[in-house]
Amino acid sequence: MEPVFEFPLDLAKLSHESRVQRLHLQLRAAIVERRLPAGARLPSTRRVAQAYGVARNTVIAAYDLLMAEGFIVTRAGAAAEVVDLGMQANPSVRKRLPRLPAQPPAIDWRKAAPSTTHAHPTATRGFELGVPDHRWFPSDVWRRSLLHTTSFALAGAFGYPPAEGRPLLRAAIAQHVAYARAVVCDERNVIVTSGAQQAFDLLARVLVKRGQTKVAIENPGYPPLRAALLAAGAQLVPIPVDDEGLIVERLPTDTRIVCVTPSHQFPTGVALSLPRRRALLDFARRNAAVIVEDDYDGEFRYGTQPLDALQTLDRDAKVIYVGTFSKSLFPALRLGYVVAPTWLIAALTAAKQSADNGGNVALQEALARFILDGHLARYTRRMRKRYEARRDTLVRAIECELAAWLIAVPPGAGIHLYARFRDRRQAKRIVSLVDQHAIGAQPVSDFLVERERAAGTGIAFGFGCIDAEEIEASIAGLARALHRG
């Protein structure tokens, strides 16, 4: 019997249920990868059943699933048809876009056409920093979690949410940080935010007294954190970073807030050493300062004796821990959290209420279920192995190919690696060739407060969304270009 699809379908030796699932997944993959293009008509269930030697109800059930998920549509008396998934290219959707008036009204702001800038291009490329790989993300499981929560049976599914977050998600996050980062806390100390960025913003609003509060930041460091602090009127005090992380002895004693990335300094990748951690906690105690610990990718720890979160060492309610699901899951989720001492909870809740009155209920509930059912832990564990292999590939490639120019500093955690210039006089040339051959990688000077420093001390390579082969090919290409002189 002639196959009815132009790609292989393997349905032998399976139960009815498994066959439905297999057929469903294979057809869906074909649609997603456009082997079954938009508008394609699916053969009748009878024809598919005959062609692959399965019962017709198997095919019907698989088609029903595709229909429920919106991958195909059926119209009375016609064959099932593949829906267009890429909205950009869909003329039927385009048609429905707003028809602007033929005569624009005679006022300037409607005539002008500002081009809005996106700080983050949505396409991930090469060595881009801070972008995780989503190809192994269990989309089906996530979809099912989300389906649960959009059921009208969920209490509070429609009304105003609690500003501090759904109780179940706060409990799930408390469990997650205990498991993944040894941060032991009560769920009442968790505030759910719209990504780590909102955590920084709320903390800045609550803790910074405009024009008065000195806030120490790492230099180089994470620019969006600086933006949130400056918006709140903070006096920024940039503190340099060395092989042990933030140089604690450089902190002015009138610093009220110290922002650090102890697990994996951004962007140099070093971990804050244990003596420095102790010194920093001492500093906070002696000078009535608080510490904001940004643990953006600490879930991915490599090696045998990883350092726990700084918060774990805190005995004085001085450390405010900020986490995000942007690296452990994906950035488009826009969910993060603060684990804060009790004295801060009421103020943070009020700030969140004033800022946006709480977050979407379905997403929070779906994430809670995803965590409590163990999917986050499982996914993180799996991705850690992949990232570790990539880190090792990258370290090896730099050591083999670029030893004359760069010294790799293997990170103990996270999804980017820092490589120091062997000779700073070569920096400018290396940076310009990196721009061409290791797309996405950035000189750490991009993250310095003083922008005039041309090159800084090295290059940061993200390895979140790049395969081993591409790592090797890119580094080899960069090496050839450097050799060419």
Next chain:
Amino acid sequence: MEPVFEFPLDLAKLSHESRVQRLHLQLRAAIVERRLPAGARLPSTRRVAQAYGVARNTVIAAYDLLMAEGFIVTRAGAAAEVVDLGMQANPSVRKRLPRLPAQPPAIDWRKAAPSTTHAHPTATRGFELGVPDHRWFPSDVWRRSLLHTTSFALAGAFGYPPAEGRPLLRAAIAQHVAYARAVVCDERNVIVTSGAQQAFDLLARVLVKRGQTKVAIENPGYPPLRAALLAAGAQLVPIPVDDEGLIVERLPTDTRIVCVTPSHQFPTGVALSLPRRRALLDFARRNAAVIVEDDYDGEFRYGTQPLDALQTLDRDAKVIYVGTFSKSLFPALRLGYVVAPTWLIAALTAAKQSADNGGNVALQEALARFILDGHLARYTRRMRKRYEARRDTLVRAIECELAAWLIAVPPGAGIHLYARFRDRRQAKRIVSLVDQHAIGAQPVSDFLVERERAAGTGIAFGFGCIDAEEIEASIAGLARALHRG
């Protein structure tokens, strides 16, 4: 043949596809309403097929849909089983909640147990203000929209979103406001926010110069707006409201920002009259002020000649229009928007970036599809009729039963109604009986800036989530109590 479910299933005279759908929906409703309780085992597909005289593949397909949606689970060799949907009551989920250490660490903040307060109770009750009815919300359509967007085929489904919102949603909102509110704008003038509250917050951050900017607000007015303005350091100037809305001539000439609810004043329900609208736009032009138009429930307009949005009259790029889906859809969605003049877009985008780096991609894309496919317009149209009937019931009930105490002011839009005291000396007594007999209704004094004024001028009754029978019964009960003495 004996029925296998204890509730009626009606599957006669339908095509296979319709039967699958009917069976699927009826079983799902039974699960959601707990007629099929958690843990219940479903009869075999063969038995159901025999009992209801349908083909077995019909039953299989319906079960598959329930499984895909997470309502039932199947295990090898066992019957399909109903999943527990109410997380609260599910012991198997409870078990997985964080196990806190037996010995709490010896630091105070973990010992303390603050009770966090929720400004919005999630249970909707009686005459509560600003809470729409969600019982007719097309959850299935919404779920399908969400399913689409959680597919990995969607461009940008995982990466960082554009801070100002997904292009498709901005276009959909531009279409929606043009259709529903005659607000004609370019999609580039739309910024997507996390509810109207974030719109207020971003506008306050961008427009208010701390300690210097005078901002006029309606008095009585919406307290969370005041909170956002105060957080940004605004000097608030409360302006009284009469039968024509905000009394424009009371605005001090050095007012830089005027915040108004022209369609349906919150909480007195009056519409800003056309002369006042003209005067307000004049004021802004002459005094270099801007106007923030909060159109929180203007989608629900009653009567034949409704006033368009104030923004529609604006010819000077002075009006910033704020909308929300909290009333037209539901609050838990947490999606709103600003339609701003071009001169403001870059600053608002930067503020949004600093505040939370953009919103969840799947939700934005799902809402865009929901709007572009016409579901929002259809749902709004349907709900407008229901709300109008309730408004009429409430007006009639107040006029018939409470004429001695209250004068109803029928609103031309929105989901709450204001009733004025006939005799202010009775105010205290009426308010105390309202608290007992018309739960959720609030004296407008609750929304005054000067809290010392004991009673204000009347009572606001929400009719978003209350049925006609309950309206009549509650008002009758209130009347009996007032008559008693």
